[in-house]
Amino acid sequence: GPTQRSQLWEITFATKTVKQWLIDAGDFCIKSDFTASVHSSKIRRHYVKVLWYADCKRISDITDFIEKRGYKVTSARRGHSIIEGLTHSRTNEVLLTVEGDSVAGLPYTYEYTVNGERRMSLISVPGRPPLCLKCGFTGHIRSKCDAKFCRRCRQWGHSDDSCALH
Numbered sequence: 001g002p003t004q005r006s007q008l009w010e011i012t013f014a015t016k017t018v019k020q021w022l023i024d025a026g027d028f029c030i031k032s033d034f035t036a037s038v039h040s041s042k043i044r045r046h047y048v049k050v051l052w053y054a055d056c057k058r059i060s061d062i063t064d065f066i067e068k069r070g071y072k073v074t075s076a077r078r079g080h081s082i083i084e085g086l087t088h089s090r091t092n093e094v095l096l097t098v099e100g101d102s103v104a105g106l107p108y109t110y111e112y113t114v115n116g117e118r119r120m121s122l123i124s125v126p127g128r129p130p131l132c133l134k135c136g137f138t139g140h141i142r143s144k145c146d147a148k149f150c151r152r153c154r155q156w157g158h159s160d161d162s163c164a165l166h
């Protein structure tokens with residue numbers, strides 16, 4: 001009997017001209033058996049880890065936080081990572097699949113309270129430059145940070161001796 005084949009292909013075009021030509025063509029037949037539809041889509045799927053997320057917090061709190069920034073969360077689940085070199089140590093995390101055109105609008109941290117205590121979770125996205133939790137700049141992590149802290153003005157980036165308030 002007849003067979004229905006339903007497949008979705010994602011294609012990256014070499015030029016914008018070819019892409020636009022196919023989008024303008026709309027539906028067309030391939031070998032007289034199959035109909036193809038071309039759609040323009042800027043939506044991309046991103047895999048996000050929310051590290052150090054408290055067990056007592058609802059997953060919906062973090063998904064609402066992400067969705068308020070214009071992203072669509074398509075899946076969310078709890079997980080944990082074992083920390084290398086330490087026994088009996090793990091970090092709680094939430095694994096999200098997020099749809100959006102870019103990760104540029106995703107914040108690096110999510111701050112919340114548990115029983116009146118302020119906590120922070122780190123939002124990690126593969127391919128995005130990391131955030132240094134020591135100096136607050138992106139591009140490196142705390143263990144590789146060589147930023148100096150000024151005790152006079154309480155700012156990162158210079159020492160007490162070179163402070164403008166000196």
